[in-house]
Amino acid sequence: MLTQLTHDISTMSRRRWLAATAGLVLGLAAFSNAKAQETIKVGVLHSLSGTMAISETTLKDTVLFLIDEQNKKGGVLGKKLEAVVVDPASNWPLFAEKARELITKDKVSVVFGCWTSVSRKSVLPVFKELNSILFYPVQYEGEESERNVFYTGAAPNQQAIPAVNYLMKDEKVKRWVLAGTDYVYPRTTNKILEAYLKSKGVKQEDIMINYTPFGHSDWQTIVADIKKFGSAGKKTAVVSTINGDANVPFYKELGNQGIKATDIPVVAFSVGEEELAGIDTKPLLGHLAAWNYFQSIKDPANEKFIKAWQAYTKNPKRVTNDPMEAHVIGFEMWVKAVEKVKSTDADKVIDALPGIEAKNLTGGTSKMLPNHHITKPVFIGEIKANGQFDVVWKTPGLVAGDAWSKELDGSKDLIGDWVGKKCGNYNTKTNKCGGQGS
Amino acid sequence: MSANFLDRFRAVLLAILLTAAFVVPALAGPFEDAVAKFANDDFSDTDEAIGAVATSGNPLAFPIISALQEGRLSADPDTKKVFVTGGDGKIIDAATGAAVDKLPDNAAAVRLNNRLRRAVEAALGGLTLLSPDPAKRIAAAQSVFKSHEESALAVIDGALAKETNKGAKAAFTEARAAILLYKADATEVEKLEAVAIVKARGDQEAMALLTGLGSDVPPNVARAAASAIASIQSNLAMWSMVQNAWYGLSLGSVLLLAAIGLAITFGVMGVINMAHGEMVMIGAYTTFVVQEVIRTRYPGLFDYSLLIAVPLAFLVAGAIGVLIERGIIRFLYGRPLETLLATWGLSLVLQQAVRTMFGPTNREVGNPSWMSGAFELGQITITYNRLWILCFTLAVFVILLAMLRYTALGLEMRAVTQNRRMAASMGIATSRVDALTFGLGSGIAGIAGVALSQIDNVSPNLGQSYIIDSFMVVVFGGVGNLWGTLVGAFTLGIANKFLEPVAGAVLGKIAILVLIILFIQKRPRGLFALKGRAVEA
Numbered sequence: 008m009l010t011q012l013t014h015d016i017s018t019m020s021r022r023r024w025l026a027a028t029a030g031l032v033l034g035l036a037a038f039s040n041a042k043a044q045e046t047i048k049v050g051v052l053h054s055l056s057g058t059m060a061i062s063e064t065t066l067k068d069t070v071l072f073l074i075d076e077q078n079k080k081g082g083v084l085g086k087k088l089e090a091v092v093v094d095p096a097s098n099w100p101l102f103a104e105k106a107r108e109l110i111t112k113d114k115v116s117v118v119f120g121c122w123t124s125v126s127r128k129s130v131l132p133v134f135k136e137l138n139s140i141l142f143y144p145v146q147y148e149g150e151e152s153e154r155n156v157f158y159t160g161a162a163p164n165q166q167a168i169p170a171v172n173y174l175m176k177d178e179k180v181k182r183w184v185l186a187g188t189d190y191v192y193p194r195t196t197n198k199i200l201e202a203y204l205k206s207k208g209v210k211q212e213d214i215m216i217n218y219t220p221f222g223h224s225d226w227q228t229i230v231a232d233i234k235k236f237g238s239a240g241k242k243t244a245v246v247s248t249i250n251g252d253a254n255v256p257f258y259k260e261l262g263n264q265g266i267k268a269t270d271i272p273v274v275a276f277s278v279g280e281e282e283l284a285g286i287d288t289k290p291l292l293g294h295l296a297a298w299n300y301f302q303s304i305k306d307p308a309n310e311k312f313i314k315a316w317q318a319y320t321k322n323p324k325r326v327t328n329d330p331m332e333a334h335v336i337g338f339e340m341w342v343k344a345v346e347k348v349k350s351t352d353a354d355k356v357i358d359a360l361p362g363i364e365a366k367n368l369t370g371g372t373s374k375m376l377p378n379h380h381i382t383k384p385v386f387i388g389e390i391k392a393n394g395q396f397d398v399v400w401k402t403p404g405l406v407a408g409d410a411w412s413k414e415l416d417g418s419k420d421l422i423g424d425w426v427g428k429k430c431g432n433y434n435t436k437t438n439k440c441g442g443q444g445s
Numbered sequence: 446m447s448a449n450f451l452d453r454f455r456a457v458l459l460a461i462l463l464t465a466a467f468v469v470p471a472l473a474g475p476f477e478d479a480v481a482k483f484a485n486d487d488f489s490d491t492d493e494a495i496g497a498v499a500t501s502g503n504p505l506a507f508p509i510i511s512a513l514q515e516g517r518l519s520a521d522p523d524t525k526k527v528f529v530t531g532g533d534g535k536i537i538d539a540a541t542g543a544a545v546d547k548l549p550d551n552a553a554a555v556r557l558n559n560r561l562r563r564a565v566e567a568a569l570g571g572l573t574l575l576s577p578d579p580a581k582r583i584a585a586a587q588s589v590f591k592s593h594e595e596s597a598l599a600v601i602d603g604a605l606a607k608e609t610n611k612g613a614k615a616a617f618t619e620a621r622a623a624i625l626l627y628k629a630d631a632t633e634v635e636k637l638e639a640v641a642i643v644k645a646r647g648d649q650e651a652m653a654l655l656t657g658l659g660s661d662v663p664p665n666v667a668r669a670a671a672s673a674i675a676s677i678q679s680n681l682a683m684w685s686m687v688q689n690a691w692y693g694l695s696l697g698s699v700l701l702l703a704a705i706g707l708a709i710t711f712g713v714m715g716v717i718n719m720a721h722g723e724m725v726m727i728g729a730y731t732t733f734v735v736q737e738v739i740r741t742r743y744p745g746l747f748d749y750s751l752l753i754a755v756p757l758a759f760l761v762a763g764a765i766g767v768l769i770e771r772g773i774i775r776f777l778y779g780r781p782l783e784t785l786l787a788t789w790g791l792s793l794v795l796q797q798a799v800r801t802m803f804g805p806t807n808r809e810v811g812n813p814s815w816m817s818g819a820f821e822l823g824q825i826t827i828t829y830n831r832l833w834i835l836c837f838t839l840a841v842f843v844i845l846l847a848m849l850r851y852t853a854l855g856l857e858m859r860a861v862t863q864n865r866r867m868a869a870s871m872g873i874a875t876s877r878v879d880a881l882t883f884g885l886g887s888g889i890a891g892i893a894g895v896a897l898s899q900i901d902n903v904s905p906n907l908g909q910s911y912i913i914d915s916f917m918v919v920v921f922g923g924v925g926n927l928w929g930t931l932v933g934a935f936t937l938g939i940a941n942k943f944l945e946p947v948a949g950a951v952l953g954k955i956a957i958l959v960l961i962i963l964f965i966q967k968r969p970r971g972l973f974a975l976k977g978r979a980v981e982a
Contacts, residue, residue: 056797058906060805178560189951219950222910224901225699227692227831228945235681238649240657252902255807259900263819263828269562286902287811293559389558399488399558 046089047082047351049074050109052120052130052141057097058221061251062330063122065281066144067092069331070119072319073338083345091115099129106130110137116351117142117341119334124148124191131156138353142341144333146276146298148195152410152423152431155353157340157360158380159333161299162408163199167246169385170274170297171200173400174244175207178272181241182213184233186249189218193248196276200246202414213241223253226260234264237271245273254278255286262290269293274387280326283394291390299383300332300369301396309368326394332368339365340375361426371405378423378431380408476501477540480509483527483555484520491561499568500596505529507572509539514565519552528552567592574600579610586616591650593623619646623654636666644673648824652677684824689942691825697938698835699900701931702893703911704918705842708930709886710766712919713862714879716774717781719788721915722908723795724887727765728758728894729903730799733808748813751895758891766887770880778879792908800905810898834896841892846927858882862925921961923971933972937961 051070053063074088091113095102109115117140121127124147134141134155146161174180187193215236237243274295280302317325344359360375367373373381382405388396410423420436430440479497482490498506512518512529520527527539536545570588573581589597605617622639625631643651655670710718732754739750777784819828849855860868861878869875922933944953
């Protein structure tokens with residue numbers, strides 16, 4: 008009995024020793040192997056499940072596509088890029104957790120991610136604390152300029168204000184419905200627009216502001232209200248910051264109640280090619296959207312990108328949209344900045360990024376500004392029957408993104424300047440850093 | 446070198462010939478000049494061209510403008526030639542009317558924006574005022590009423606004199622009044638008459654016309670207009686009450702449809718089924734698949750797609766429901782907390798499964814023609830899709846009620862819910878009845894999905910947006926009582942729609958929730974509480 012036991016122990020330990028040696032050898036081999044192929048890690052922080060998966064999944068694919076293309080060109084600084092994809096599942100606190108995981112555990116050099124403003128606000132402290140870089144690709148409400156974040160989507164002056172100007176000048180709109188989903192982006196944008204419209208002489212009674220919950224599906228009352236508001240003898244338009252899924256029932260109700268784009272046009276800031284791909288576009292014909300990019304824009308760079316993207320996704324019908332272009336620009340800027348300082352060190356890259364230029368897909372060259380926003384052209388497009396947009400108006404040149412809105416009292420004196428002043432909210436009146444939002 | 450030169454020479458020669466061939470006739474008259482402007486691809490040039498063509502009196506004006514509206518007008522930017530493709534596929538040169546074999550390769554459809562579409566509508570209104578079809582004449586008069594274009598007055602006066610159709614006559618009279626109201630040199634008497642005619646029309650467009658009237662009208666007219674506005678307003682206010690009631694009924698029908706399946710699984714069986722919404726979603730996706738197959742294989746059947754989808758959605762969702770009951774829920778009877786967690790988890794699994802299979806984006810489910818559009822009833826607009834959903838919901842409700850009352854399965858279901866042990870002693874296979882009941886509830890949720898696909902997004906999140914509302918309706922109406930669910934759904938729908946204009950959509954929803962909580966405090970068993978033994982079980 009006893010001998011049997013000792014025998015067992017000795018065989019076991021021998022086996023264990025063998026296993027350990029083998030493991031060590033293998034580990035060493037793997038280590039040296041890893042050293043030979045050291046990669047630069049790029050974090051992708053987009054929801055792949057939950058409510059926001061509808062919009063964010065495409066952006067994940069876009070970053071993977073861009074990394075693939077870059078690796079075909081030999082990577083960056085002679086190293087291959089490696090994507091680290093995580094799924095924050097449309098859950099705002101989880102965004103912060105996953106961001107921390109990407110930076111501390113996976114040691115990524117840069118993160119491309121977030122869609123909603125609340126997810127961005129939730130990861131901000133993490134990026135500040137761990138000093139990493141986030142590229143944020145979606146149009147947003149502004150009023151922010153952070154050292155660790157680069158905003159490649161539109162600020163309000165690159166989307167909302169030009170759209171309103173177009174309606175005022177070309178469609179001679181005198182009465183405004185500002186309709187939005189009830190959260191931070193529509194509320195801030197509408198506050199800015201309201202102030203802007205009033206500065207243009209629009210009276211309070213000619214502005215109707217309406218908020219609806221997320222995923223609102225019964226639009227009968229609101230559409231009837233819009234119809235009533237629009238029958239005051241003045242040309243009326245709807246400026247829509249309605250988000251995501253709620254758009255489809257809204258447009259359906261407009262169409263069913265017989266409101267055509269020629270009567271009351273709707274200009275939307277959150278409806279793009281991707282959103283239109285899944286719906287019947289009949290009721291939407293002629294309604295407008297304001298973006299910095301449309302798939303239908305004829306430009307060699309755009310055509311090349313669409314072709315490569317459709318080949319990569321193996322889907323000849325796959326559409327492209329504005330936030331994707333923002334990632335394309337942001338990615339190229341990051342690559343250029345890394346190659347300029349020959350390092351992926353966050354501090355060096357952050358300092359190198361302002362001033363970096365990258366070709367956008369609509370024939371211009373966007374530039375990263377000291378306030379970490381970029382210059383972009385603004386287009387107004389009309390929805391066509393095939394789910395694409397027909398550009399009816401565009402700004403003559405590129406518009407520089409304002410981090411702080413000039414229309415709001417609290418922010419009109421603030422600027423973001425991470426080059427000269429090293430400050431995201433520098434007050435030009437008091438010449439001090441730190442105003443609102445510090 | 447020499448070949449290159451020759452090429453260039455040939456090109457120049459060709460250009461000269463082309464200019465000679467096309468520009469010279471284009472200079473022939475103002476009509477041709479105007480038509481050529483369509484080729485400039487510039488919105489203000491197109492605007493001028495529309496105005497010039499519409500007033501030219503040329504017989505080609507109507508085909509050109511209507512082709513423009515329907516996207517059948519194309520232009521070659523190099524030769525400045527403009528072509529009309531007829532509804533029958535025949536192509537003519539817009540300037541001359543001569544037939545053309547085929548469009549040049551670089552011809553593109555003339556683009557429009559909203560401002561131009563309005564100009565086109567107004568122009569067509571002027572051009573079709575004398576159409577032989579009375580429906581077209583009425584439509585034309587309506588668009589003149591909206592645009593109150595002075596240039597149409599002579600045509601309308603002429604048309605009015607020989608008009609025999611009653612509807613068209615009324616429309617012409619209103620259009621004439623609209624023009625006179627805005628015509629600077631119309632007499633005060635004419636304007637006062639016009640105000641009276643517009644007032645009699647009494648709808649929102651009439652009000653728009655009157656409120657848009659500037660301050661430069663004679664004081665008598667201004668006073669008459671103000672009183673007309675006031676009377677239209679009070680009339681519209683009354684109609685808006687009717688409208689709210691209709692919207693409430695419609696919202697109630699959607700709530701009822703979403704909740705009626707839950708009234709079976711939760712209400713009758715007592716299973717807290719958090720995956721109920723996903724059954725609705727599965728029904729909607731079944732509709733999508735049916736429509737996809739129809740689109741690719743049998744496009745003629747599209748208008749019947751929903752009729753085909755209803756039984757299929759019932760079977761698919763019902764079968765999944767039976768599987769869930771047999772696989773999970775039967776082990777959890779009497780343990781509500783575990784049931785809640787298990788079905789919640791299940792709902793996430795189902796959502797992600799659908800997301801993986803169909804992708805995270807919305808899927809396109811079209812409205813058949815009989816579900817699109819709306820009709821006017823007095824001063825309210827009733828949309829066909831909402832009306833059909835209301836009818837459909839009531840039909841489902843009646844069928845379900847009849848099934849529970851008159852079929853053997855219904856009898857067994859009621860027996861098992863009332864007293865399980867007694868029912869088992871009488872020889873009813875209670876576990877089979879449980880599975881079928883759950884399947885029935887799920888199948889009805891699937892049917893609801895078919896209807897909801899017509900008004901909402903078909904995405905993996907579809908079910909989530911209805912689950913809370915469904916529980917609210919069932920609990921408010923009284924657990925275990927189908928009539929309670931009916932009354933509960935319509936009460937909540939109507940209350941919501943009367944609160945919404947006052948409090949806004951967000952606050953309205955919160956207010957409803959608070960009211961329900963207060964109500965449940967007072968009557969914990971809902972509107973129609975079940976009495977007797979079932980309550981204690």
